[in-house]
Amino acid sequence: MHKGFQDKEDGLIRFIDQNRDEFDDEVPSASDIWNKIEQRIDAPKKGVLINFRPLLKYAAAAVFLMVFGAAVWILIDNRKQPVDPALSMVQKYYPDYADQVVKFTNIVEKRQEELKKIGTKAPGIYKNFTTDLDELDSVNSALKKDLNTYPNKEDVLIALIENLKMQADVLNQQLHIIRNLKKDSHEIH
Numbered sequence: 001m002h003k004g005f006q007d008k009e010d011g012l013i014r015f016i017d018q019n020r021d022e023f024d025d026e027v028p029s030a031s032d033i034w035n036k037i038e039q040r041i042d043a044p045k046k047g048v049l050i051n052f053r054p055l056l057k058y059a060a061a062a063v064f065l066m067v068f069g070a071a072v073w074i075l076i077d078n079r080k081q082p083v084d085p086a087l088s089m090v091q092k093y094y095p096d097y098a099d100q101v102v103k104f105t106n107i108v109e110k111r112q113e114e115l116k117k118i119g120t121k122a123p124g125i126y127k128n129f130t131t132d133l134d135e136l137d138s139v140n141s142a143l144k145k146d147l148n149t150y151p152n153k154e155d156v157l158i159a160l161i162e163n164l165k166m167q168a169d170v171l172n173q174q175l176h177i178i179r180n181l182k183k184d185s186h187e188i189h
Contacts, residue, residue, distance in 0.1 A: 136166060139163050
């Protein structure tokens with residue numbers, strides 16, 4: 001080692017040895033040590049405290065919005081799904097025909113709703129028109145059953161589409177007649 005460093009170390013050791021009694025006279029008691037430890041534990045800690053309570057409101061709102069959004073999405077998505085098993089089969093196995101079946105089914109349903117609204121105002125006319133529609137509906141139901149049993153499903157699908165077209169045409173004619181009757185009755189009064 002370096003001689004200057006050794007001299008300093010020896011001097012420090014000699015100083016400690018000569019003054020040992022003065023160093024050892026202040027021994028803390030065990031109770032003093034525990035009191036100081038407790039004070040440090042109980043003392044307020046310095047640092048940043050984050051209050052999560054306001055954040056909980058936002059987290060709850062976010063969870064609510066996600067659940068609500070998921071529920072709405074599921075409901076809307078389920079509306080797009082066909083309820084009719086025959087239509088579901090057509091969409092799955094015969095997508096070329098599915099668009100036409102869905103298109104004409106939607107037209108028929110829409111026109112039937114229009115006719116029902118008018119039917120509450122003119123029940124006699126509505127009753128006459130529904131007999132024609134009931135016959136076409138029964139043919140439509142029979143064709144849907146045939147989709148499950150008939151070996152040549154394409155023929156059944158073509159017949160089903162034609163039936164839906166006829167239903168749409170009949171409904172359009174019936175609505176046209178009712179509108180003309182309303183128009184004529186307004187012109188008379």
